[in-house]
Amino acid sequence: MTGDDSAGFCGNQREAVLAIASGYTPIVQVMGTGGGKSVSFMLPAFCSPDGVTVVVTPLVALRTDLHRRCVKAGITSHVWQSRKNNQAASIIFVTVELAIIKGRRQALDRVVINEYYIVLKGSRSFRPRLNKLGEAIREFAFFHAMRLEASRISMFRTATTRKNIGYSVVIASDRISDEDDGGAEQDEDDAALKTLDTVEAEVCRVAVQWVRELLASGGRGKAVVYATLIEQVERLGSVLGYATFFSDVDSTEGKAARLEAWRRSNGAEGVVIATNALGLGIDIPDVRLVIHADILTGLRRFVQESGRAGHDGQPSILVVVRRSDNNSGS
Known part of the structure; x- marks a missing residue:
C-alpha cells in the first residue's frame, strides 16, 4: 500500500x-x-x-x-x-x-x-x-x-505524547523591535504592527523571525499560526501577507486548492494563518512551527492544533504567545 x-x-x-x-x-x-x-x-x-x-x-x-x-x-x-x-x-x-x-x-x-x-x-x-x-x-x-x-x-x-515537539511560551509586550535598522521598510512594518493588539503583534514577530532563520539556514519547512477568531486570522493574514484558512474562506473546491498549495509550499510561502478548521487530522509531514495566538480555552483543541507539527519525526516547535498580566485587558 x-x-x-x-x-x-x-x-x-x-x-x-x-x-x-x-x-x-x-x-x-x-x-x-x-x-x-x-x-x-x-x-x-x-x-x-x-x-x-x-x-x-x-x-x-x-x-x-x-x-x-x-x-x-x-x-x-x-x-x-x-x-x-x-x-x-x-x-x-x-x-x-x-x-x-x-x-x-x-x-x-x-x-x-x-x-x-x-x-x-x-x-x-x-x-x-x-x-x-x-x-x-x-x-x-x-x-x-x-x-x-x-x-x-x-x-x-498508545501514548499520545510527541517527544520531537518542543514547547515554549512567549509573553507579548508593547515594544517595537529595534534589532534591525530597516529604514523606511522597517518603519512601514512597525506601523503595520501598531494596528494589531499586543498578542497579534508578537505572533507576527515570532513568525517573521522563524522565516528569516529558516531562509538563512537554507532549511525547509512550513508553519501554521492558529487564532481563535476569523477576524484575527484575517488581520494577521493581511499584515503578514500569508495565506489564510477558515471554514468560510472559500468553496469546498477552493479550500482544497488552498490546502494543496500549502502542502507544496516552503519557507515564507509555507506559512498559513488559520482557525481550528485546519486543526484536525491534516497529515503534512514538514510543519516545523505551530504558533498559538494566546492561550486556548479547550485542551482538545490545543492538543490537536499543536499536533500538526513534526509528523515526520523531525524536531519541531510549538509557541504559545500569551498576554502579560499588565496587558490582560488589551
Missing part, C-alpha cells in the same frame, strides 16, 4: 488492523496525532477493495487530505456530496450530517468515525446533528444483532 518494502506497523496499528480484519466491533483506537490511525481503515480497504467502508469526518480539510492519501495509496475513494452524482468506491468519506440520513446501509463492510471526540462538541447552536450520530450508527446492519455494552468494546491505546 505504501510502495515501501521496508514499511512496518508502529504503535498499536498491527493489533487494531488484525481486530478489524477479524470482525471485532466496536473498536476504539487512541494514538497520538500523526501516529497513523488512518491505516486502520485504509489497509483493510486496500486488501478488500470490493467492500465499502464509510468514513465519517467532521471537517472539509480533513476529508480532502484523507481522500488524497487514499488515491496516493491506490485505494479507490470518493468524497460524498449531496445533490451531486456520486460514485462507488472502497472508501466513502461523508460528513456527520450525511451519515445520519437513513438509506441503504446493508452493503457496508465497516463504518469509521474519524476524530470521534468531535461529537462531544455538538450542541443546539453548533452542528446539532453531531448528537444524533450514535443513534445513526446503531442502525447500520451489522449493529442490529448486538448490544453496545462496554465489555464488548475493543480498546487499542
Whole structure:
C-alpha cells in the first residue's frame, strides 16, 4: 500500500488492523496525532477493495487530505456530496450530517468515525446533528444483532505524547523591535504592527523571525499560526501577507486548492494563518512551527492544533504567545 518494502506497523496499528480484519466491533483506537490511525481503515480497504467502508469526518480539510492519501495509496475513494452524482468506491468519506440520513446501509463492510471526540462538541447552536450520530450508527446492519455494552468494546491505546515537539511560551509586550535598522521598510512594518493588539503583534514577530532563520539556514519547512477568531486570522493574514484558512474562506473546491498549495509550499510561502478548521487530522509531514495566538480555552483543541507539527519525526516547535498580566485587558 505504501510502495515501501521496508514499511512496518508502529504503535498499536498491527493489533487494531488484525481486530478489524477479524470482525471485532466496536473498536476504539487512541494514538497520538500523526501516529497513523488512518491505516486502520485504509489497509483493510486496500486488501478488500470490493467492500465499502464509510468514513465519517467532521471537517472539509480533513476529508480532502484523507481522500488524497487514499488515491496516493491506490485505494479507490470518493468524497460524498449531496445533490451531486456520486460514485462507488472502497472508501466513502461523508460528513456527520450525511451519515445520519437513513438509506441503504446493508452493503457496508465497516463504518469509521474519524476524530470521534468531535461529537462531544455538538450542541443546539453548533452542528446539532453531531448528537444524533450514535443513534445513526446503531442502525447500520451489522449493529442490529448486538448490544453496545462496554465489555464488548475493543480498546487499542498508545501514548499520545510527541517527544520531537518542543514547547515554549512567549509573553507579548508593547515594544517595537529595534534589532534591525530597516529604514523606511522597517518603519512601514512597525506601523503595520501598531494596528494589531499586543498578542497579534508578537505572533507576527515570532513568525517573521522563524522565516528569516529558516531562509538563512537554507532549511525547509512550513508553519501554521492558529487564532481563535476569523477576524484575527484575517488581520494577521493581511499584515503578514500569508495565506489564510477558515471554514468560510472559500468553496469546498477552493479550500482544497488552498490546502494543496500549502502542502507544496516552503519557507515564507509555507506559512498559513488559520482557525481550528485546519486543526484536525491534516497529515503534512514538514510543519516545523505551530504558533498559538494566546492561550486556548479547550485542551482538545490545543492538543490537536499543536499536533500538526513534526509528523515526520523531525524536531519541531510549538509557541504559545500569551498576554502579560499588565496587558490582560488589551
